[in-house]
Amino acid sequence: MKITxxxxxxxxAGQCVLTExxxxxxxxxxxxxxxxxxxxxxxxxxxxxxxxRVCPSQAISLSG
Ligand code: SF4
Numbered sequence: 001m002k003i004t005x006x007x008x009x010x011x012x013a014g015q016c017v018l019t020e021x022x023x024x025x026x027x028x029x030x031x032x033x034x035x036x037x038x039x040x041x042x043x044x045x046x047x048x049x050x051x052x053r054v055c056p057s058q059a060i061s062l063s064g
Pocket of ligand 1: 009010011012013014015016017026031032033054055056057058059060
């Protein structure tokens, strides 16, 4: 499964980073999401699914 981030939709809420800081960071410029690991496995994949669920703007998705 691959994480895709649409920074155009991201509102910089940071819920993804709070959910799993090993997978996500935020730009120092505008707070938009940076994906650190785009093909997570194991428990990180579970946390990626949770991050997708809690993102308020549907800016991140999992596919594949
Ligand atoms: S939770 Fe969603 S809107 Fe908030 S920083 Fe992460 S990707 Fe962006």
